[in-house]
Amino acid sequence: MAKTISIAIDGPAGAGKSTIARRLAAELGYHYVDTGAIYRTVAYFFDLWGVSPKDIDGIRRYIDELNVAIEYDGEGVQHMLMNGMDVTDDIRTQEISQKASLISAHAIVREMLLDMQREVAQKHNVIMDGRDIGTVVLPKATVKIFLTASAEVRARRRTDELLAKGKKADYNTVLKEIQQRDYQDTHREVAPLKMCRDSVKLDTSDMDIDQVVAAMKDIIARKVSL
Ligand code: DC
Numbered sequence: 193m194a195k196t197i198s199i200a201i202d203g204p205a206g207a208g209k210s211t212i213a214r215r216l217a218a219e220l221g222y223h224y225v226d227t228g229a230i231y232r233t234v235a236y237f238f239d240l241w242g243v244s245p246k247d248i249d250g251i252r253r254y255i256d257e258l259n260v261a262i263e264y265d266g267e268g269v270q271h272m273l274m275n276g277m278d279v280t281d282d283i284r285t286q287e288i289s290q291k292a293s294l295i296s297a298h299a300i301v302r303e304m305l306l307d308m309q310r311e312v313a314q315k316h317n318v319i320m321d322g323r324d325i326g327t328v329v330l331p332k333a334t335v336k337i338f339l340t341a342s343a344e345v346r347a348r349r350r351t352d353e354l355l356a357k358g359k360k361a362d363y364n365t366v367l368k369e370i371q372q373r374d375y376q377d378t379h380r381e382v383a384p385l386k387m388c389r390d391s392v393k394l395d396t397s398d399m400d401i402d403q404v405v406a407a408m409k410d411i412i413a414r415k416v417s418l
Pocket of ligand 1: 231289292296297324373
């Protein structure tokens, strides 16, 4: 089998990873893998079962009842299936964001999801985004990028995004949630968010989307012919 190309993008919540990765994937013809959506699906499942994301005994008890799968539709859009049910839209709430951050701290959850992430990257050229892609999931990724921005900028962008969708959003609340998730995602014992030695850091605080996409393409072009 021909070797596939993998671009690992890690970074904190709201750094713009998914927007940028989706655009790059479309331009390069790669599969976009949003690994946050996988953890969100797990959080959603346990939420339905009434199990707290901190309740490791409850998680152990029911985890075998859960089947998570990724599917791509004809337009290349990633769909999340929870026991065969499409939950792609249901997992996009602030509540599930927080619960996904907490549930993703458990080793049993992370181990269960490792192979499915690696399998997509073995089959396809991918742009995969998350927190531990360069460090754990694809340590041999062709290109590793750490995308970040100040918490204030990320909160402002997230607030504007929610407002543009007609949802309620308060900047200070969003900022607090982002800071809390940053803390949880970087301080957990298993696969915490951190930059690896061989990744390129891109701080997008003062950049717009077009500038970030152009900078990412430059970074990728150093390793892959575009
Ligand atoms: O990228 P996101 O905001 O949709 O991710 C939701 C949560 O899932 C995030 O706060 C931490 C967790 N996550 C993770 O632990 N590892 C990943 N590779 C992706 C997400």
